[in-house]
Amino acid sequence: MTTRVTLQDVADAAHLSLATASKALNGTGHIAAHTRRLVQTTAQELGYQQRTAAEKRIVRQQSGLIGLVSADLEGRFSMPALAGAEDTLGVANHAVLLTNSRGDPQIERNHIDQMAARGVDGLLILGGETDARPPVKPSTVLGIPIVYVYAPSTDPADSSITVDNGLAGQAAINHLLGQGRTHIAILAGPEYYAATKDRVKGAEQAMAEAGLRFSAPTRYGNWHESWGRVATNLLIESGEQVDGLYCLNDMLARGAIESFLEHGIRVPEDVAVIGHDNWSVTATECRIPITTFDNNMREMGRKAARMLLSAIKGRPQRGMTLMDCSLIIRESTVSKR
Amino acid sequence: MTTRVTLQDVADAAHLSLATASKALNGTGHIAAHTRRLVQTTAQELGYQQRTAAEKRIVRQQSGLIGLVSADLEGRFSMPALAGAEDTLGVANHAVLLTNSRGDPQIERNHIDQMAARGVDGLLILGGETDARPPVKPSTVLGIPIVYVYAPSTDPADSSITVDNGLAGQAAINHLLGQGRTHIAILAGPEYYAATKDRVKGAEQAMAEAGLRFSAPTRYGNWHESWGRVATNLLIESGEQVDGLYCLNDMLARGAIESFLEHGIRVPEDVAVIGHDNWSVTATECRIPITTFDNNMREMGRKAARMLLSAIKGRPQRGMTLMDCSLIIRESTVSKR
16 A cells, blocks of 8 residues: 555645645635745645545546637637537536637636636647647646647647547558559648648658659648649649649648649549548539548547546546548549549 | 516415425426426416526526537537637636537437536527527526527527528629629529528519519529539520629539639629628638628627626517628629729
């Protein structure tokens, strides 16, 4: 049997009452800033932090409330994840408290404080991009289990879930190779996104494994259809011979397809074009329906909620969970004939 | 001074104890179904229902919780409204409890029951279309204030807020007339949507006021870009002369523009095309950016939340509140030159 540090130990070490120590750590009541810091430092030194979640589970009646903090309430990535989380939590009879942090760390902190005050059992924190983000400060969450969704935490000890963009990049190239394409290029969005880097890296790896090199330099720009058109016009004007184009989202793919068709270049006969995101309007409404990857965001939301429920029961799944994207094959890479 | 019916009056009239009458109306405790019905009927006959909200405000401590019931968590109409509601409620220090009814009345009822059990102060009920919907049963909500958003309630005594599609239809035609167009036609989605009917009616009214008739029959189909292309091909093949086309959403407008351009018909020089919804990807990414109407859904969400907060304070705004759409003028109706 191991000896565990209790809140009483922290209070004793700081020469304070149990009530004051509790208030200081829980952010309730009026406590002088220096007292709060003293308690927090003492708790940290004694290693109290680590067992708060377990203690809370015993001490506190579960509220059945889950806090869902979204960075982007109108986002087309976070929304399906939010819907998926609600799928799981609704069935598990948990109520969802929703807030919009607008990606602002200060607002996020305030919202989490308010949710903690309402006694949430756990927090799902949804980002709008796959770029890793700093974790919420321990002094803010005080042991409430968290799962980071889509935008993972930079702390490997946290529970995070996102998509495996590297694997998707590999799969994109392998699909093009499988269609007999060997003159391949990438049309990308902004270079600094993790999604961009991971997909490009995966694609490079698959090309290297096939003993091939890209037939044109990767063109970076933005995520808009207009850039897809412009970049493809540049590609055509350059005279670079390409029979497979991996576009890092569906809007780029749509712009590329429109540009190829305008220049009398057939898709997929002359160039196979593959996109990313399976955004229905863009991918299916294009004159040539687009082969693309579905990020399975709704399923990710469901899975994240299950991970959180498990963490609340004391079985956290630490580290990064990567979910596979699904390849949806349409006419832009495989001719109907 | 008016005499108001109290819960005691209802209990007396039903020959029951105050506690039983309260339980029956609040859905708490174990009450036989016939007793519940008796109390509900008696309450209705005595006109007790109308003041439940006011009583609850006195009796019950406000929870600061607002229930948000969405019919469509991934919907591109309800999501901005949800974000707008959160804007207002967050600032007002109300927490938002979110559930997804998936448009199923039974699920909606269950979710509202659970929210009532958590003591929500009010409910925002978001629909995915402007078609009116039956109100939630009084026995389910028992006096909790409700505002119906986007999909209004069929009961004119309820508080509802949606867009004024009739006015938008008029404004669309008047904009085309203002650009010197007199040979006008409508390209529509499904005929049975309230949004379709209201926009067409508004357009017809504006044409009648201008002493004009449509130059082609209104073509009904679905909301997809492909139908926009097909319908416009039909229009061109028919030989009907049109210099202004009112498309009832942006995807139809985009399909129409693509079809016109393919046939060498210039937009807007030969035909001005106007859309609806200001869906950024479709409206701005089209080769000819699309003049369209913004439904101001986020502002609607904010306004709905203010209406609800007002109702919670005992000042409900009954009936239908119609919000204006905003005309966003782009190149599809007004040439840059």
